[in-house]
Structure formats: C-alpha cells, structure tokens
Amino acid sequence: EVQLVESGGGLVQPGGSLRLSCAASGFTFSSYWMSWVRQAPGKGLEWVANIKQDGSEKYYVDSVKGRFTISRDNAKNSLYLQMNSLRAEDTAVYYCARDLMTGSGLNWFDPWGQGTLVTVSS
C-alpha cells in the first residue's frame, strides 16, 4: 500500500523555524517528484514546493521563496520541509504528496499524506 506519513508540526512563534518530515512507503520513492501542499484552517489548497527525484531541481510558490527549503533523502525514503522566518499566514495543515507529472513538468497529486498542523502564533 502506498503511504505517506507526515510529522514535525506544532506551535511556533512568528519568526521561528520548524522542520517537517514525510516518510514514504509502498512505492519506489526515488522515482518520483514529491510536493508539499498546504491548507489554511477552513480554506482551500495551495501548492508550496516540489523536488525532483534526485533533488537537483526544486520549485517554490512565491510566498515562501527564501524562507522554506524542500529536500529529500532517498536512502531513508523521506521528504523534508525546512521552514524559517515563519509568519502567521503560514499557519496551515501541511500535506506531503506524490507528484504525477505531465511531459512539461507540471503536476497533479496522488496520494496525499494525512497532514501535519503548523500553527504560527505568539
């Protein structure tokens, strides 16, 4: 069974940092692009970042560029999101998702993890 399990969420003060992890199983992790997608409380979905199979390409939504860093460890079947300089507007459930790609490198998502809640508040 394909499974993604996130961890690392919690309460952090504005300006603080947090590192999210996603453990993958049931598929060849190193063969897929992977993404982080977030959902603010009561709101819709927003793609945050994705990373190529070997980590050589990374893309971010404008609102997190320079603050968030996506990475992966294929030996550990794990995806990470390092979040620095956190703001109240970063408060959301963060989902790890496997990318399915078009030939032009754009993506849809299947499956998704259960999510981990990040709350940025003083």
Added chain:
Amino acid sequence: EIVLTQSPGTLSLSPGERATLSCRASQSVSSSYLAWYQQKPGQAPRLLIYGASSRATGIPDRFSGSGSGTDFTLTISRLEPEDFAVYYCQQYGSSPVAFGQGTKLEIK
C-alpha cells in the same frame, strides 16, 4: 496565472440524486490538464479524476469528469452517503499549478 472558480459554493442534494459541480478557468487549460479531488472532514484530499475525464485507480464509475478549454464538470451520477464532502479542481496545464476554492456537497 490561471484562476479557477468553482460553483456552486455549496450544493445540497439527497442520496440517490445526481450532482453536477462546475470548475471554470480564467484562461484555457492546456491539454485538459485538470484534476478533481474529494476531501472529507479531517482527511487528506483524494484524487478522483485527472486529465479532465480519467478516473483514478479505485474510483467508482459513478464519478465522471468532462470538459475542455475553460469549462469543466464533475458529475456524480447517483449520490451515496459517503460522497458528501468538499470537492476541489486543480489545473496543471500551466505554471503555477492552482486549485479552485472548493464546492461543498452537503446532505439535503
């Protein structure tokens, strides 16, 4: 940047009825690269449809997608109790990928 607008915001129907959900794009979606997801309270989104009309693995055939260009539709032919949820469309034809704001399908 493509903006997706879903309608209606809330749809109230009874089990056994037919549901029609709309997703309209601000520009044409390349190659009908549009997906639909279902999200139940407290759960992660689940992929239903990709490529505008292809059902994902394990999705019942009462779910169908159609459309092209700027207008797309998700149809649920006969609602089952477990189908009441929030539905999101997503375009992946141009960068950045984007989601609609969602349609809540509730029991009447």
